[in-house]
Amino acid sequence: MSIIEVKGVRKVFKKPVREPGLIGMFKTLFSFKYTKVEAVRDISFSLNKGEIVGYIGANGAGKSTTIKMMCGILTPTEGKITIDGFEPYNPKERKHVLNKLGVVFGQRTQLWWDLPLIESLVILKEIYDVTDKDYQERYQFLTKVLELDSFINQPVRTLSLGQRMRADLAASLIHNPKILFLDEPTIGLDVLVKDRMIEAIKEINQRYETTIVLTTHNMEDITDLCKRVIILDEGAILYDGPIKSIKTKFGDMRNISFLSKDQVNLEHLRNVLGTYAKIDEVDGYIHLTFDLSMISVNEVLKTILDLYRIEDIKIEENSLESIVKKIYETKQV
Numbered sequence: 001m002s003i004i005e006v007k008g009v010r011k012v013f014k015k016p017v018r019e020p021g022l023i024g025m026f027k028t029l030f031s032f033k034y035t036k037v038e039a040v041r042d043i044s045f046s047l048n049k050g051e052i053v054g055y056i057g058a059n060g061a062g063k064s065t066t067i068k069m070m071c072g073i074l075t076p077t078e079g080k081i082t083i084d085g086f087e088p089y090n091p092k093e094r095k096h097v098l099n100k101l102g103v104v105f106g107q108r109t110q111l112w113w114d115l116p117l118i119e120s121l122v123i124l125k126e127i128y129d130v131t132d133k134d135y136q137e138r139y140q141f142l143t144k145v146l147e148l149d150s151f152i153n154q155p156v157r158t159l160s161l162g163q164r165m166r167a168d169l170a171a172s173l174i175h176n177p178k179i180l181f182l183d184e185p186t187i188g189l190d191v192l193v194k195d196r197m198i199e200a201i202k203e204i205n206q207r208y209e210t211t212i213v214l215t216t217h218n219m220e221d222i223t224d225l226c227k228r229v230i231i232l233d234e235g236a237i238l239y240d241g242p243i244k245s246i247k248t249k250f251g252d253m254r255n256i257s258f259l260s261k262d263q264v265n266l267e268h269l270r271n272v273l274g275t276y277a278k279i280d281e282v283d284g285y286i287h288l289t290f291d292l293s294m295i296s297v298n299e300v301l302k303t304i305l306d307l308y309r310i311e312d313i314k315i316e317e318n319s320l321e322s323i324v325k326k327i328y329e330t331k332q333v
């Protein structure tokens with residue numbers, strides 16, 4: 001059953017036309033001239049309970065605008081959004097939506113800066129009217145999966161970035177929201193803390209069946225967490241479906257990079273493999289990119305090993321990162 005419904009949503013911003021210079025700045029203040037920015041154009045999708053979806057797109061694609069409309073901070077110019085049946089931006093329905101949402105913005109904290117983390121959690125318990133029993137259960141679970149114990153009594157301003165992000169995630173979940181919006185939840189985190197964060201998000205999703213909308217430019221997070229991805233471009237949806245299918249659509253590509261003890265004659269290698277593989281040389285390493293439907297890894301390896309004595313070799317799948325880069329460039333899936 002779908003918990004979020006977005007139907008034919010459009011958002012147009014009016015921006016005052018600014019004239020150059022200081023006088024222009026004053027004129028702008030009293031001017032009635034506007035241009036229109038269509039941040040979101042006719043988008044529709046629905047999310048089921050417990051789904052984790054990656055909501056991605058280049059800078060300015062319209063991600064934040066959609067999330068703000070789903071949270072009720074902005075009202076769509078056209079179309080309709082429902083969260084568990086209620087419109088978040090409708091003043092009469094808003095109160096039914098707020099306690100269903102949790103939000104984490106990687107760049108900003110929502111915690112009280114000077115208070116110890118534990119105090120913030122208690123305040124949130126009161127604000128959201130969480131029962132003692134529920135609070136205890138969530139507190140135990142969240143302190144464990146997010147490893148909050150060692151800094152729970154410290155004021156938030158003294159926390160490291162990794163600690164603060166975990167604290168923010170815990171705070172957004174104290175009222176057990178049905179939906180969690182995560183905006184760049186791992187930005188700036190070291191590999192270990194990032195992995196902990198990803199694992200915690202998975203555990204939270206499994207335990208509480210939380211529906212998660214993840215906005216990020218980090219494709220590793222998307223691959224680690226999401227089966228489904230929605231790709232936005234200039235306010236419209238370019239792709240909505242399983243990550244697996246984009247990979248198939250773009251060809252099942254592999255990259256082989258190798259360092260040879262022998263001189264590699266690129267012309268010769270191109271003559272042997274050229275129609276099947278793209279061949280480049282960077283810093284002494286030869287990089288081959290090829291489509292598995294054209295030639296197998298085995299065949300490519302055999303060719304290389306027959307021709308050269310190999311010092312180092314690496315085989316990689318084409319990353320989601322490179323696929324998405326191509327989609328942003330070509331604006332096509």
Ligand SMILES: Nc1ncnc2c1ncn2[C@@H]1O[C@H](COP(=O)(O)OP(=O)(O)OP(=O)(O)O)[C@@H](O)[C@H]1O
Nearest residue numbers: 013015037039057058059060061062063064065066
């Ligand atoms: N309040 C506003 N007034 C005018 N234009 C706006 C406003 N908010 C967003 N926009 C414009 O709408 C478009 C979409 O912006 P949005 O912030 O939704 O993009 P985004 O996909 O979240 O980008 P990023 O990855 O950079 O955060 C941009 O062109 C932006 O300049």
